[in-house]
Amino acid sequence: MSGFAALVARDLRLVWRRPGDVAVVLAFFVVATTLFPLGIGPEANVLARIAAGVLWCAALFAALLSLDRLFAADFEDGTLDLLLLAPWPLELAALAKCCAHWIVTGLPLAALAPLLGVAFGLESSVLLALSATLLVGTPTLSLIGGLAAALTLGARKSGALLALLALPLCVPTLIFGAGAVEALASGGDFGAHFAVLAALALVALATTPWAIAAALRQAGE
Amino acid sequence: MSGFAALVARDLRLVWRRPGDVAVVLAFFVVATTLFPLGIGPEANVLARIAAGVLWCAALFAALLSLDRLFAADFEDGTLDLLLLAPWPLELAALAKCCAHWIVTGLPLAALAPLLGVAFGLESSVLLALSATLLVGTPTLSLIGGLAAALTLGARKSGALLALLALPLCVPTLIFGAGAVEALASGGDFGAHFAVLAALALVALATTPWAIAAALRQAGE
Amino acid sequence: MADLHFLANPARFRRFSQRVVPSLSGATALMLAVGLYLALLQSPPDYQQGDTVRIMFVHVPSAWLAMAGYALLAGLGASLLIWRHPLAALMARAAAPVGAGFCAVCLLTGSLWGRPMWGAYWVWDARLTSMLLLFFLYLGHIALSRAYDEPERGDRAAAILALIGVINLPIIKFSVDWWNTLHQPASVVRLGGPSIHPSILVPLLWMAVTLFLLFVLLVLLRTDTEIDRRRLENAEQQA
Amino acid sequence: MATPLLEVADLACRRGGRRVFERLSFSLGPGELLALIGRNGSGKTTLLRALALLMRPEAGTIRWQGVEARGEPDVWRGRLGWLGHLEGLKADLTVAENLLAAERLRGAPPAEDRLDSALVAFDLSSLAQRAVRTLSAGQRRRTALARVVLTQAPIWLLDEPLNALDAPAQAAFREALATHLESGGVAIAATHADLGLPGGRTLELGTPT
Amino acid sequence: MATPLLEVADLACRRGGRRVFERLSFSLGPGELLALIGRNGSGKTTLLRALALLMRPEAGTIRWQGVEARGEPDVWRGRLGWLGHLEGLKADLTVAENLLAAERLRGAPPAEDRLDSALVAFDLSSLAQRAVRTLSAGQRRRTALARVVLTQAPIWLLDEPLNALDAPAQAAFREALATHLESGGVAIAATHADLGLPGGRTLELGTPT
Ligand code: HEM
Ligand SMILES: Nc1ncnc2c1ncn2[C@@H]1O[C@H](COP(=O)(O)OP(=O)(O)OP(=O)(O)O)[C@@H](O)[C@H]1O
Numbered sequence A, B: 001m002s003g004f005a006a007l008v009a010r011d012l013r014l015v016w017r018r019p020g021d022v023a024v025v026l027a028f029f030v031v032a033t034t035l036f037p038l039g040i041g042p043e044a045n046v047l048a049r050i051a052a053g054v055l056w057c058a059a060l061f062a063a064l065l066s067l068d069r070l071f072a073a074d075f076e077d078g079t080l081d082l083l084l085l086a087p088w089p090l091e092l093a094a095l096a097k098c099c100a101h102w103i104v105t106g107l108p109l110a111a112l113a114p115l116l117g118v119a120f121g122l123e124s125s126v127l128l129a130l131s132a133t134l135l136v137g138t139p140t141l142s143l144i145g146g147l148a149a150a151l152t153l154g155a156r157k158s159g160a161l162l163a164l165l166a167l168p169l170c171v172p173t174l175i176f177g178a179g180a181v182e183a184l185a186s187g188g189d190f191g192a193h194f195a196v197l198a199a200l201a202l203v204a205l206a207t208t209p210w211a212i213a214a215a216l217r218q219a220g221e
Numbered sequence C: 001m002a003d004l005h006f007l008a009n010p011a012r013f014r015r016f017s018q019r020v021v022p023s024l025s026g027a028t029a030l031m032l033a034v035g036l037y038l039a040l041l042q043s044p045p046d047y048q049q050g051d052t053v054r055i056m057f058v059h060v061p062s063a064w065l066a067m068a069g070y071a072l073l074a075g076l077g078a079s080l081l082i083w084r085h086p087l088a089a090l091m092a093r094a095a096a097p098v099g100a101g102f103c104a105v106c107l108l109t110g111s112l113w114g115r116p117m118w119g120a121y122w123v124w125d126a127r128l129t130s131m132l133l134l135f136f137l138y139l140g141h142i143a144l145s146r147a148y149d150e151p152e153r154g155d156r157a158a159a160i161l162a163l164i165g166v167i168n169l170p171i172i173k174f175s176v177d178w179w180n181t182l183h184q185p186a187s188v189v190r191l192g193g194p195s196i197h198p199s200i201l202v203p204l205l206w207m208a209v210t211l212f213l214l215f216v217l218l219v220l221l222r223t224d225t226e227i228d229r230r231r232l233e234n235a236e237q238q239a
Numbered sequence D, E: 001m002a003t004p005l006l007e008v009a010d011l012a013c014r015r016g017g018r019r020v021f022e023r024l025s026f027s028l029g030p031g032e033l034l035a036l037i038g039r040n041g042s043g044k045t046t047l048l049r050a051l052a053l054l055m056r057p058e059a060g061t062i063r064w065q066g067v068e069a070r071g072e073p074d075v076w077r078g079r080l081g082w083l084g085h086l087e088g089l090k091a092d093l094t095v096a097e098n099l100l101a102a103e104r105l106r107g108a109p110p111a112e113d114r115l116d117s118a119l120v121a122f123d124l125s126s127l128a129q130r131a132v133r134t135l136s137a138g139q140r141r142r143t144a145l146a147r148v149v150l151t152q153a154p155i156w157l158l159d160e161p162l163n164a165l166d167a168p169a170q171a172a173f174r175e176a177l178a179t180h181l182e183s184g185g186v187a188i189a190a191t192h193a194d195l196g197l198p199g200g201r202t203l204e205l206g207t208p209t
């Protein structure tokens, strides 16, 4: 377990070394969100209608953009070998990397989303729901994205194709995340959507670390 | 000039060795676009209304997603040094890299967009216009994205900084691209929008290669 | 122009700024006091907007200065890349956050004003959005210039960005005509028309000059700091 | 001869469908050094990676004090000090931070004084607070060697440790290796140059096909 | 002594705010080899990069047959054969594709027979169709050396060319270098080992501060 904490700490320190790196992800989130009104046009009722989808989509992009180097950097400088050689389960290491990623992206994204929701004209109760869904949904994105990042490491063709499968794996989270917010806005069943979202997160937590560890071992060969 | 062709050919061959990378970008485009009908619900008039904007935004993200390794891979394995040492203008090399990127992303995106437009209930004349705007607009995205990729090369930041730099610069293209399609759909002045789009592409073509070359030279130091 | 060239040398700039800063800060403070009096007390409340109209005296000059600031960054970028003026880099580093600050002030005052006027803090109007994009351009510049281990490289990368980014400014401005579907409310058009009342116009222009002086003052002071910091870093590394 | 600590029997490995070596056997007692030599592509790196369980051999066993390494992989890994072709350093962290982070990843508590002595041994004290990205090739290699010394692991697996080192750094490495062997550790090092330690054994891998 | 081809005068370079060397001057005539030696971090790589115009020196001039290199950078670059710490190979391309692509990038038409002889010289013929990612460290280094030979450039700039090479590959490199020098070329090589060519000159860079 101390290795787990050490790995999280190391990755956080790496982020800390790049002051503003988190700010950059967040700024990207903001810019990405503002693009949709630009492309679609400024009609307030249309915007409020699609706000949840847009914000969730932008959160996915932000997570993905910062994910693709999650393991690649370690692979290229040889620190992945050191991870593989650490005398504790690789599954924990995989979890630690995803955890660090979530702390520096998912958490701030969930905190920032309500602000952007205001710009889209969402009501305050909906804003809270938005934040809550992101809080529960982004760990799934970090875990699935981490899996895709690990699979693409070995750069075999099959690996890249498997990453192609990982993207659709994020779709349920997006649908239920955006769906929950919209359900609340339109008087639907928020709770049911939210429960599915949480269930997805648990399933991801229970399965992806093993898959990631297997992919990393494979890449190390 | 033969060096230019050689560089384009080399980059295309590299992509050919890993077809999954292009597939991921296209899949991203499809998933990002189909998310909206799923999230918003099947109201045909709302969907047709936002189709152009959504497709253009998704294309922009897809292009950016694949851009952040444009020069970074060459930087890390030392081939950037060889490019810098080639006895012909670095500006041409910059253009060649962006050109190869456009062939493997912009071109397929423009080909794929009409198919997705059908799903949004766009009319056939509008579909054609969508494809045409993407064809003219995506080179600008590749060039601006290439500049952002070159600027962030030696920097301590990840792909998100690249996106932060590139997105505001891409906004005019996005506005006029989506605007042209929408103008056609709503009986506006398609030609004028399209002309601006083409002008933007020419301006980008005339300025970014110099800026990219300057950025690459200083990344090599 | 000859004057600017004269200032390209950090040491000479230092002497120049030490001479100018005291009187400049005095003048700015005085102008600000008078300006606040004009804007807050002397000018009449608008018959329609009431006292909220006073936001304009900060809002409009900030918008102008934010735009001028980015043009300044581009000019400094050019002089760094073409003539390699060492001072240009330091001044750009100093000016970017100041410009971004004015941009933020414009956005904040605008959206505070928007709540009573439009019933919303934010609408996706072309003018508002273009200002937001300008803010992002500033953020990109600041982030890029600080993203390198060697500050000189950050300077040059940011200079390249500013030169390309400035092309965007007029485009964003023109896009108002193409893209705008939600028009500015009538009250704005009335105020912005040629028949603007002198009781509003005078404090507005007064505040514009005041904030311009403030802008110059802040840039000078921050440039001084940047010179010190760069010297300190060099000394540290030489040691 | 002392009782063997490390026994490798009948090891065989393939890479990309080709067999690199087969029926490879050797054993090492306390304080013994094995120099792996052979042509480029003869399988030195492959053998080291197989010993570290970084890749799965086709056949064969690796035993430490009679216990199969694959049986308890985490315990086995805890015994290894590893230096690969790549240094395994984070460019954004300083030299000291890299060494500490690597120690913590192994689960060991950070030890200030040991850190200092490792830095001194490889003449890195003045570079301790520099980000690794600003180091020269040899300075990086020295940092990676300091990392190996810090592990205090009984088994060192080193892939071309002398690469990029200047003469004083080579001497420092030899001294560190001698100390390690004297204290009863074993070491296996792939190399093209002479390791320059008396009494080391040599294993030559066959020419690649 | 022959009239100098390459004249370097008063070169000074800084890295990260520190001065690495200053007032460095030397000149090389046809067929001359300069070995750069010095401690890790003494500035060998920095000097080579400055000579290749990959970084801007603080002061000093580089002249080739009396003409300043900076004046016609493209012409100067066309004269260089470069081997850095990094190999500059694309992992996804085969050995032959890498060599051809590098040649084409220099603007030269691809030459089948020259390619073959370069492959033979470094014993790469059997690896020509293998993707570089499946090569061992020394096999990669040999590919990079074959790339330098292919350029037929009059000036070779080599950073630790012997790194990772086995004995036969080192001999092949020496032979290629000797041929290059005999045909009137010049070469500058940073190295920690003995290059093993008679008559080469040596430049020692000062200890880093
Ligand atoms: C966040 C919201 C806002 C932003 C970003 C914003 C931005 C700007 C900008 C950039 C200008 C300068 C235009 C130019 O000179 O070309 C400007 C001017 C002006 N703004 Fe705003 N604005 C905002 C909200 C408002 C609101 C709510 C009002 C009042 C209802 C308002 C009233 C004005 C007026 C009267 C001018 C001067 C127009 C002229 O004479 O040219 N603004 N604003
Ligand atoms: N990923 C891979 N896929 C296929 N073959 C590989 C792979 N990696 C190495 N090989 C091959 O396996 C053989 C052994 O490689 P290895 O790296 O172990 O050699 P080595 O003895 O370390 O050589 P060097 O002295 O050059 O480092 C070589 O012939 C090499 O081409």
Ligand SMILES: Nc1ncnc2c1ncn2[C@@H]1O[C@H](COP(=O)(O)OP(=O)(O)OP(=O)(O)O)[C@@H](O)[C@H]1O
Pocket (backbone or CB within 6 Å): D133, D134, D135, D136, D137, D138, D139, D164, D166, E015, E016, E017, E020, E038, E039, E040, E041, E042, E043, E044, E045, E046, E047, E208
């Ligand atoms: N990017 C950089 N930023 C700051 N300092 C650097 C950078 N690169 C190198 N240096 C420093 O410059 C000096 C010279 O480095 P250089 O790489 O030229 O050394 P070298 O002689 O090639 O050493 P080696 O034998 O280890 O390869 C070293 O002290 C190094 O720490």
Ligand SMILES: [Mg+2]
Pocket (backbone or CB within 6 Å): D044, D045, D046, D085, D159, D190, E136, E137, E138
């Ligand atoms: Mg090897």
Ligand SMILES: [Mg+2]
Pocket (backbone or CB within 6 Å): D136, D137, D138, E044, E045, E046, E085, E159, E190
């Ligand atoms: Mg070096």
